[in-house]
Amino acid sequence: QKEVEQDPGPLSVPEGAIVSLNCTYSNSAFQYFMWYRQYSRKGPELLMYTYSSGNKEDGRFTAQVDKSSKYISLFIRDSQPSDSATYLCAMGDPTGTASKLTFGTGTRLQVTL
């Protein structure tokens, strides 16, 4: 079993829809959580960073963390064709030497006109 599970999609939605992307994890040591957006053949771009349970909002993006359920979500409101990309969840253990990130496989999102 992978430490981080993420549905690979693809997920296709019409422009303007609300998108929900999710990850589950098994390692209780993970204490901080990130969402990255990755366009084809590009590096991951940091969208959201959070370290506590609850919601964090930034523009059209809302990150939600439920540590008790080991479940995190990213919501995208008013989705645009430019949001079409792969979305990666990542999480880190602050007690480790490296504070390295463990990633999900990524969910491919397609926003259609």
Place this chain on the structure above:
Amino acid sequence: DTGVSQNPRHKITKRGQNVTFRCDPISEHNRLYWYRQTLGQGPEFLTYFQNEAQLEKSRLLSDRFSAERPKGSFSTLEIQRTEQGDSAMYLCASSLPREAFFGQGTRLTVV
């Protein structure tokens, strides 16, 4: 541009050749990471530097791989005697200490 810079962006090499990639992190970041990403997968951790010290290496990093960060500035990742299984995107990230910012990656193709 003050982001993480990686060179080259693409590298095609013949099996058995050595390759070296370079990463220039964001200048004030003392933490530097190398990750590898294959098609349809998320990035996987390879190694970590804090300043010039290499403090952690993944078991994915075989003895054909070596990484350096002289003087705690830029970093290089060398792969010796490349194999077709080394074909992947090699990503560098820097952070201060938690939020990690990635470069555009070096895409390696071993033929």
